[in-house]
Structure formats: structure tokens, C-alpha cells
Amino acid sequence: MLSIGLTGGIASGKSLMSQRFRELGAVVIDADQLARDVVAPGTAGLASVAKEFGPGVLQEDGSLDRPVLGALVFADQRKLAALNAIVHPLVRAAAAVLKSAAEADAIVVQDIPLLIETGQGAHFHLVVVVDAPVEQRMARMVANRGMSPVEAVARMDAQATDIERKAGADVIIDNSGTPESALVALDELWNSRLAPFAANLAANRCAVSQGPAVIVAPNPAWAEQGARLCARIMLAAGQNAVAVEHIGSTSIAGLSAKDVIDLQLLVRDLSDADAVTSALAQAGFPHRSGQWWDNGHDFAGGSVAQRWEKRFHNAADPGRPVNLHVRVAGSPGAVLALEFRNWLRADSIARKDYESLKRRVATEHCADADTAGYAQAKEGYFATAVPKLLEWLRQTGQA
Template sequence: MLRIGLTGGMGAGKSTAARLLTERGAVLIDSDVIAREVVAPGTEGLAALVEAFGPDILAADGNLDRPALAAKAFADDEARATLNGITHPLVGRRTAELLSAAPADAIVVQDVPLLVENGLGAMMNLVVVVTADTETRVHRLEEFRGISRPDALARIATQATDEQRRAAADVLLDNNAGPEELARQIDALWEHRLVPFEHNLRTRTRAVRGDVQLVGPDPTWEAQAGRLVARLALACGAAARRIDHIGSTAVPGLPAKDVLDIQVTVADLAAADELREALEEAGFPRIGYTTDDPKPGTDPALWDKRIHVSADPGRPANVHLRVDGWPNQQWALAFRDWLRSDPAAREEYLAVKRKAEDAAAGLTGEQAIQAYLDVKTPWFDAVYRRVLAGRERP
């Protein structure tokens, strides 16, 4: 299933976004609802809280008196750790039960208010953040929830900042204009990204890509790659010796195809093959390429690799699994670092890329890619030794 993490600050409109997504067919798992459910009367969660903090945390009707609990649980770090040690495993277990009960073709939206604060983005296939200006949020909290302006501002100040949420977001939904505009954005997100992403994930199909075309440098490429690296690290576990953002999008200021390249370094190709299932479940199906283009004077067998690609139509990416110490693994890092450190090299490479783009113009699919590579490959062969020599120089 496709797992979407939905979050946003108080008053941003996260609940409205959740409702709109469920109206379109999403399965909603609401963390706040679960957090209340696991400490309802008669549950093991409530019994454990009473044992830890005393019976005076109960209201007269037997429900949890949340202000009374907060007064004790947030008194110090030890008490807070006790609270979290009781509730977090219960919430996690119930979330896992709901995920298991969802249909195999579900688009599951997990409404998690503290997703950014708790660093949970890597567990999701996508993170969707609902945003709104602070004044808009305060006005909504005053009007619809009866929270005073000073209290609203104080609560907002305790949450993740807008910058932190933007850094965690694969998708930003601007909710300053209200429900109708938010619904329009969600319609587009649902139709053009979530539905095809779910299909691709379930069928282990690569996302359709557009023409081979260079675009201007995007300052968010590094953050986007960072989110993919975190997901890949979770999928690969200890089998990944290192994971790096490589290629043109890893070089600040360099125009590139809007495709992120990530290198996963493994011990051997057997380890790469063992990761196939985990990577495909994470949204990166394998494709048939099994080698890089060997460079002159090297053993062609040491240029073998495995490659996975993104199933997400909104974020094209290639994931190269290469063996630690093999020339293709070292070349990918050396070439990136050479471009980062040498302005003349960047200009030289950009000229080659422009020529390759022209060669691919008017072609589609594999033909376009091959035409693009036919121009670049001879240049790579020509600079190979120069790049490695620069890396070895003290």
C-alpha cells in the first residue's frame, strides 16, 4: 500500500485535507484518535498510566483527566519518558494493526501532528504538509476553536517551524485561500501523483518520465535527495555501507535533468540482490540495467551494478547499487566531487550535456536516453583518468 504522512501546524488545515483525501478514497489513520483510543477506560494503556502516575489522573467518570496527567508527566524528563514508554508502543501497535487491515491497493493517509518533530518522514512513501501563514492560522484558531491569540501564538511556537516542515515535505499544500483552493490542489495531487504512485508501487512499475531535457539548477534538490536517502537507509538497513547523492543534481548551480541519482554502496552484488524486495516495497522497482559503461583500462566485470528507479511520478530518481571499492562506485563519487570543486570542469561538462540534450531532441523513451548517453559516454572516457588523478592528489 501507499503510505502518506500528513501533517501541518495548528490551524493550517490538516484535518480539512484529511477529510478531502478520505472523500477521494484514502484510508485515514489518525494518530490523535489512536492516542485517545489506547488510553480509554478499560484499556491496558489507562491501567499502566494509573499505575505509573496514580489514580488522581482519572476524572470522576473514569476517563483520563488529561490536564492532571500533563501536570505530572511533563514535570521532568524522567516522567515524560515514562509516559512515552507507555503510550508510544501502544500507539505503534494499534497503527500497525490498522495498516495490516487496509486493502493491498489502499492509499493510506496517516495524520500525524508531530511527524516532523519526531522524524517519522522516512517511514512514509510521501510526506504531505499543509501550510498557511501564521496570521491565518491564528485567526482560524480564534474563530473556530475559541483559542485566544496569545495562547494560539504560544502553541504554534512550540511546534516545528515552517522551514522545518518545508524541509520534510515532499508535497506542500497551500491552505491560505481556504477549502475550495485546497480541494483543487488535492484533486491534482490525487489524480496525478497518488493514484499512479499506488499503482506503480503495487505493480512494481517505474514511473513514466518525460523528455530528456535539462532544467535550471534547483536549490531544493539536495533536500529532496536527503529525504530519499533517509527512506533508502530505512529499507536497506545495515546492508548499505553508505548512501550518497551523486550526479548532476548533487552539484550546486549545475543545470541537469530533473532526476535524482542516489548511490547505495554494498559489500557485493549478492547483497544488492538481497535488497531487491525491500527496495521494491519501499517504492523503487528494479530495472534491467546491470552494468555501467566500463572505462578504458579497467576490468569490465568491476563495473557491474544493480539499479532501481522511483515509482513516484512526482519525483524521478535512479538508485544505483554498487560494490564498495569497485571503480564504478569510486568514479561516481570522484566525478561528483570534481565537478563541485572545479568551475571549469562544470562548464566543460555543461557544454557536453547541452550537446547531448540536442542529440536527444525529438526522440522518446529508450531512444532518447541512448542518444543522450552516446554523446556523454566518450567524454566520460576521456576525462576518467583526469578525474581520478585529481582525487588522488594531496
């Protein structure tokens, strides 16, 4: 199933998006509702809250007095943390039960106000953030929820900043305009990305990538995208993973590149690479059949000398092309990928030369049906680049 995390600042419009997700056919799990359920009268959660904060947070009928509790915790970060330590594990357990009951091909959307704050982003295939300016959200809280400006500020201060939420977002839905505009954006996301992504996951297939290589200007967002993807892959691979790294052109600031994120998962041996195949597929990175080897370069002589074994995966997500190379830690292919990245990050002349090559080769293959010819045409470059890389390693004391 496709698992989506939905979040946003208070009064940003998550409820509006959740309702549309339901209308589109998603299974929506509302963390706010679960947070109320787990502290309902007679629950262990409510007993724990009363023990932590005293009987004053209970109404005469024994139910939770939310305004009283809110006044306590949103004025004191330590008390808020204590409340979250009680409620969050209960909510996650309840959400897991609901998610496990969904169909295998479902799109499950978990509406979680504190998704970013609680570091849950890596547990989802995508994180969707609903965004609206602070001033607009404050006006909504005062007008629609009866809060004072002071109360509204306290609620916002208890959450992540807009910058932090955007850094954790794979998709941002702008809800600063009319509700209709935000719903149109969500519909487009569903049709062009989420529904195809879910279908690819169910079929255990990679997203189709067609057309020639297109070199685009450097995108500062590539680094954050790579970091989010690395975290998901590390979580999926578990104990079989040694490390996950962002490699390739998109990992090098200032370098024009194809809009494809290349990642390297390091494992201890190839049996571990095979052992994580299913988990990687479930996380959104199916194995690409027939991709078993690197073109190798002999570090001793700098020429193409051998072929190094690896495993290769692509993203099932049509909205974010990814190449995932699974290599043994310390193997020639793994070392070359990482050191080539480090060299281009450090050497502006080498970086400029490589970009010139990429642009020239892309132009030569601009009429191709795919990127295979472009990739093959670059191979000769590496035979001459490896000696330069080795010289840089020696000069910097790394070889």
C-alpha cells in the first residue's frame, strides 16, 4: 500500500485535505481523533494523564477537561513533552491497527499534526505538507476557533516552524488562497502521482522513465530530497544497511544534472543486498531486473578493467526519479562513487569539465528514446578521470 503522511501547522487546512482524500478513495487515519480516543473515559491513557497532571484536568463526569489541560501544557514545554510521551505511543499503536486493516493496494493517509516534530517522515512513502502564512493561520484560529491571539501564538510556538515543515515535505499544498485552489492542487497530485505510485507499488514495478537525458540547472532542493530518501532507505534496510549516501551529480552543489537522485546503499555482502530486495520494494524502490553490474575502473591503472557486481533499484514514485545502487561497503564501485562525488565537490575545475561533458553528450543524444546512449557515451570520460581523482586523493592525503 502507499503510505502518505499529511501534516501542516495548526489552521493550515489539514481537515480540508483529509476530507478530499476520503472523497478520492483514500483510507484516512486522523491522529487528532485517535488522540481523543486514547484518553476517553475509562482508558489507560486518561488514567495516565490524570496521574501526571492531577485530578484538576478531569471534568465532573470523569472526562478530560481539554481547555484546562491545554492551558497547562501549551504554556510549559516540559509539561507538553510529558503529555506527548503518554499520548503519542498510544496514537501510533492505534494508527498501526487501522493501517494493517487496509487493502494491500490502498492509499493510506495519516493526518498527523506533529509529524515533523516527532520525526516520523521516514515511515511514509511521501510527506504532504499543507501550507498557509502564519498571519492567515492566526486569523483563522481567532475567527473560527475562538482563540485569543496569545493562545494562537502559544499553539503555533509549540509546533515546528514553517521552514522545518517545508524541509520535511515531499509535496507542499498551498492553502493561502481559496479552498477550491488547494483542492484542485490535491486532485492533480492524486491523479498524476499518488494513484500511479500506488499502482506501481502493488505491481512491484519501477516508474517508467522515457525520453532522452535532459540536463537542468542545479536545484538546491536536491540535497533535502536526497536526505529524506536516504532516511527511508536506511529504515527499510534495517540491520542489513551499513550506510546510505547521496551520490551522483545531484549530490554536488552547483552542478547541472539530470533531475534524478542517485543513492548508494552500502551492505556488508551481496547476500545482504538480496535480503533487502523485498523491503526496498515495499519502501518504494523495486529492483530493476537485469541490472547487476557496474562498469569498473582499476584504481591502480586508471583504465576500464573489470565489471563490479551490485544490485540496482529505481523508484516506484513517478514524481521523483531515483537510481538506487546497492553495493558492498569498501568495494571498488562503492569507493569510486563516493570519492568521485567528493572530488567534484572540492575541485571546481573538475566539476566544470564534467558539466561540459554532460551537456555535450546530452545534446548529441537529444533525439534518443531513453538515456542509455547518453550513459554509454560518458564511459570514456571515466577512464581519463580516475587518474585525476587518484592524484587528488594523494594530494589531499587520502590515498
